[in-house]
Amino acid sequence: MTILTRLEQWKECGIISSEQHKLLAGLSRGEPFSLFLELNILLYAGILAFIAGLGWTINTWSQQLGDVVILTFLTAMLATCFWYCFSRAPAWSPGETPPPSLVFDYVLYLGSLTWSLELAYFETRFHLLSGQWDLYLLATAGLFFFLAYWFDNRFVLSLALSTLAGWFGLTISHWPSNQDAAYRQYAILYSLMVGGAGAALQRRGLKPHFFGTYLNIAANVLFWALLSGVFNREGYLIWLLCLVAACGASLAWGLKRRQFSFVAYAAVYGYVGVSAVLIRDMNDGTVVLSYFVFTGVAMLVMLVQIARRFGREA
Amino acid sequence: MRAYSASSEEALHARDLLKDWSGEGLLTAEQCHRLEQETVFELRRTNIFLRLALFAFTLIIVGAAVGLFFAVFLSHSGEQTTGIFLLIFAALSYAAAEIAVSRAKLYRYGIEEALAACSVGFLCVGMQIAFFGGVFSSPTSGGTGFLVPAAGAIVSLWIWHRFGLPYASLAAMIFVVWLPGYWTSSPSWQHLIVAAFYAAGLVTVAAVRPRHRFTHLNKEYSIAEALLWLGIYLAINLQLSSVNLLGRWWGGSRATNEFSGPFYWSTWILIWCLPPIALARGLRRKDRFVIAVGAIVAILTLATNKPYLGWPRHTWDPMLLGALLIGVALLVRRWLAKGPGEIRHGFTARRLSGKDKRWMNVGVATIGLVSPSIMTPSPETGSPDAHFGGGDSGGGGATSDF
Numbered sequence: 001m002t003i004l005t006r007l008e009q010w011k012e013c014g015i016i017s018s019e020q021h022k023l024l025a026g027l028s029r030g031e032p033f034s035l036f037l038e039l040n041i042l043l044y045a046g047i048l049a050f051i052a053g054l055g056w057t058i059n060t061w062s063q064q065l066g067d068v069v070i071l072t073f074l075t076a077m078l079a080t081c082f083w084y085c086f087s088r089a090p091a092w093s094p095g096e097t098p099p100p101s102l103v104f105d106y107v108l109y110l111g112s113l114t115w116s117l118e119l120a121y122f123e124t125r126f127h128l129l130s131g132q133w134d135l136y137l138l139a140t141a142g143l144f145f146f147l148a149y150w151f152d153n154r155f156v157l158s159l160a161l162s163t164l165a166g167w168f169g170l171t172i173s174h175w176p177s178n179q180d181a182a183y184r185q186y187a188i189l190y191s192l193m194v195g196g197a198g199a200a201l202q203r204r205g206l207k208p209h210f211f212g213t214y215l216n217i218a219a220n221v222l223f224w225a226l227l228s229g230v231f232n233r234e235g236y237l238i239w240l241l242c243l244v245a246a247c248g249a250s251l252a253w254g255l256k257r258r259q260f261s262f263v264a265y266a267a268v269y270g271y272v273g274v275s276a277v278l279i280r281d282m283n284d285g286t287v288v289l290s291y292f293v294f295t296g297v298a299m300l301v302m303l304v305q306i307a308r309r310f311g312r313e314a
Numbered sequence: 315m316r317a318y319s320a321s322s323e324e325a326l327h328a329r330d331l332l333k334d335w336s337g338e339g340l341l342t343a344e345q346c347h348r349l350e351q352e353t354v355f356e357l358r359r360t361n362i363f364l365r366l367a368l369f370a371f372t373l374i375i376v377g378a379a380v381g382l383f384f385a386v387f388l389s390h391s392g393e394q395t396t397g398i399f400l401l402i403f404a405a406l407s408y409a410a411a412e413i414a415v416s417r418a419k420l421y422r423y424g425i426e427e428a429l430a431a432c433s434v435g436f437l438c439v440g441m442q443i444a445f446f447g448g449v450f451s452s453p454t455s456g457g458t459g460f461l462v463p464a465a466g467a468i469v470s471l472w473i474w475h476r477f478g479l480p481y482a483s484l485a486a487m488i489f490v491v492w493l494p495g496y497w498t499s500s501p502s503w504q505h506l507i508v509a510a511f512y513a514a515g516l517v518t519v520a521a522v523r524p525r526h527r528f529t530h531l532n533k534e535y536s537i538a539e540a541l542l543w544l545g546i547y548l549a550i551n552l553q554l555s556s557v558n559l560l561g562r563w564w565g566g567s568r569a570t571n572e573f574s575g576p577f578y579w580s581t582w583i584l585i586w587c588l589p590p591i592a593l594a595r596g597l598r599r600k601d602r603f604v605i606a607v608g609a610i611v612a613i614l615t616l617a618t619n620k621p622y623l624g625w626p627r628h629t630w631d632p633m634l635l636g637a638l639l640i641g642v643a644l645l646v647r648r649w650l651a652k653g654p655g656e657i658r659h660g661f662t663a664r665r666l667s668g669k670d671k672r673w674m675n676v677g678v679a680t681i682g683l684v685s686p687s688i689m690t691p692s693p694e695t696g697s698p699d700a701h702f703g704g705g706d707s708g709g710g711g712a713t714s715d716f
Binding site: 010042045047048054057102303306 | 529
């Protein structure tokens with residue numbers, strides 16, 4: 001029985017109206033057929049290709065083109081993008097706001113990327129802040145956060161979060177020694193800060209639909225940082241304990257909120273971390289393989305139980 | 315022949331549509347609840363994250379169990395014995411997948427998928443070790459070595475047909491890439507043979523599809539057809555050819571000047587002919603996957619045209635490509651929006667499904683983080699004055715690498 005036959009039956013039984021039947025049967029047949037996703041992907045790919053080409057061209061031909069031409073062009077582009085967005089933006093609301101048009105989000109994204117390009121060019125040419133990239137990145141992250149919240153744009157929110165991560169990374173590059181440990185600490189600090197800020201903003205009702213983006217990024221950065229500590233030859237036990245605690249929290253959160261990506265994070269990161277500690281001194285291949293068989297079965301049983309109890313729907 | 319009953323899969327398909335329509339407000343919660351009772355199915359499935367985790371852990375268990383068996387019982391065995399036992403494990407894995415489906419009613423659950431994948435892997439490695447002496451022996455013409463990828467392709471196709479796993483058809487296509495290396499050393503013939511296999515597959519799928527147009531199998535055939543279009547394109551585009559890439563991985567690169575002039579220029583003509591054909595077919599059949607492949611191969615043709623002709627690349631080429639993509643998207647959107655009810659020829663730019671929004675959200679979260687590193691490529695050429703170095707890269711594209 002195809003969906004069209006079912007719809008016919010449901011209409012005859014009076015479960016759906018004739019109008020609903022007409023609409024749903026049309027959708028099932030692809031009438032009309034939506035090109036929404038395809039057009040969005042084309043716009044996104046187009047903007048990325050355009051900015052990549054622009055960056056490459058400026059990089060290669062900056063001497064021939066000259067600062068005035070480049071900065072005028074970039075500034076004009078930036079001003080046009082931001083003028084378009086500010087002049088057409090709907091009234092601000094703390095909740096989810098749909099964009100006024102298909103291209104709106106992409107114009108803002110183009111403007112944000114142009115800003116990054118212009119700022120980078122400006123500093124490399126004129127050294128206004130004597131190469132203090134940290135400050136540029138922090139300011140840019142702040143601007144992107146403002147734009148993301150003002151225009152309700154997840155593209156720019158992702159840029160803001162990655163720019164903030166870049167700021168943490170740049171601070172480490174100035175660290176004189178022991179970079180790995182410092183990197184880990186900064187990564188943990190970043191993830192806690194991002195997760196905490198996301199939770200606080202959600203609690204205040206400020207674009208609460210952004211919370212998922214914050215939490216996923218924070219969780220992955222945190223798990224990577226903790227795993228890097230677990231893989232240390234010395235002093236790894238404290239990191240293992242932290243990893244187990246983080247996995248427990250992730251599992252509890254995932255089950256409570258039915259967000260199964262967090263259950264998967266807990267299972268995979270936790271398994272990798274615990275296994276790395278347990279098998280690091282095992283030299284017998286048979287013992288190692290036995291370990292993987294038994295622990296793998298245990299994990300599988302646990303995940304099947306979780307899937308049966310909580311995660312039935314695709 | 316199918317592991318699942320048609321009624322179960324159709325009910326599952328209907329349930330997915332109900333969920334989507336309900337999410338879009340096309341059905342009331344009460345209607346949705348009542349209709350869900352009309353679409354009961356016996357299959358057990360789970361969400362994508364648990365599915366991936368279950369797939370990974372099943373692979374670990376099967377791999378470790380087989381490794382343990384060899385370590386305990388066959389640590390000093392010869393190659394042939396190892397190969398034969400791997401063939402036995404292939405059969406056991408496949409049997410376990412069948413049992414997982416028939417008894418436990420698993421459907422896209424990760425476990426049965428991993429078992430089926432293991433069966434293909436063990437079969438190919440086992441055959442290679444048992445009959446052709448070692449995993450790493452390179453393909454030579456004239457022998458029966460082609461039986462290994464042929465068996466891999468056939469079993470992958472069987473798994474695709476039996477379990478409906480879309481990536482099994484992709485696996486079959488990848489196995490086909492290895493086949494011509496056993497039959498001829500001519501790169502041109504290798505390309506032609508691979509393209510001919512894919513074309514034969516495409517004709518078969520195109521012939522079978524119409525009767526499944528509005529059934530649950532439509533999506534499966536759509537993905538297979540799209541992959542075959544992509545495969546044919548990659549086989550004939552000598553700048554990105556899969557045969558060529560695999561040849562490089564296998565050892566020693568092949569230059570495009572090894573191809574004869576007529577063959578080379580024929581493929582150039584074909585890479586311009588294929589995208590409009592694929593796009594036209596996708597649009598005529600309103601097939602999302604074929605439309606996507608048509609668009610991808612069109613972009614690939616634009617991107618590889620200059621190397622094909624031996625013309626130099628320019629730094630502004632990506633800009634022109636980007637402007638073209640943006641322009642096409644805007645023109646299509648505007649043209650559709652001007653139609654009655656924002657619909658023209660059965661197409662609209664409006665979002666009609668909640669799935670589109672979910673895909674967008676996932677895409678933004680993942681690709682949005684990757685994009686900044688893409689947008690500032692390192693320079694191809696440049697004088698010391700034109701290149702400004704120093705600093706470290708950061709997010710948001712604000713790199714100091716100018």
